[in-house]
Amino acid sequence: MEWAGTWRQVGLMGADTPPEATPSVIVSIVTRELPHGLTAREVDVLTRLAIGESNHEIAADLFVSVRTVTTHVERILGKLCVTSRAGAAGKAVREGLVRPHLTGEPDALVGALFDVARRGPISVHAV
Numbered sequence: 001m002e003w004a005g006t007w008r009q010v011g012l013m014g015a016d017t018p019p020e021a022t023p024s025v026i027v028s029i030v031t032r033e034l035p036h037g038l039t040a041r042e043v044d045v046l047t048r049l050a051i052g053e054s055n056h057e058i059a060a061d062l063f064v065s066v067r068t069v070t071t072h073v074e075r076i077l078g079k080l081c082v083t084s085r086a087g088a089a090g091k092a093v094r095e096g097l098v099r100p101h102l103t104g105e106p107d108a109l110v111g112a113l114f115d116v117a118r119r120g121p122i123s124v125h126a127v
C-alpha cells in the first residue's frame with residue numbers, strides 16, 4: 001500500500017502493572033508527513049540501503065531496474081543532505097527513517113514490544 005507521503009509514528013510505553021498481572025503496553029499512533037520530503041518508495045530504498053543491500057539487491061527486492069534504484073539513492077542523498085550511502089544509513093537509523101519489517105508470531109511480537117517499552121518511552125517510526 002502506498003502511503004502517499006505520510007507515515008504513522010508509533011509511540012510505545014510499558015504500563016505499570018503488578019507482577020501477577022498481564023503486562024500491558026500503551027500505544028499512541030499519529031499520522032505525519034514523511035520527513036525530509038522523502039517518498040514512500042524512497043523510504044523502501046533507504047531501509048534496504050541501511051541494512052547494507054547493494055543497488056542490485058534493492059532492485060531485485062523491489063522489482064525495478066538498477067538505474068531506478070540509483071536514481072532513488074541519488075535523490076535520497078540530496079534530501080538527507082549527505083554525500084554517501086553510509087551517511088544516509090547512519091541518518092536513517094538515528095532518525096528512525098527506516099520501515100521496520102516485523103515478522104514472527106503475534107504473541108512473540110507483543111512480548112518483544114513490551115520488553116522494549118518497559119525500558120521507557122520510545123518512538124518507532126513506520127511507514
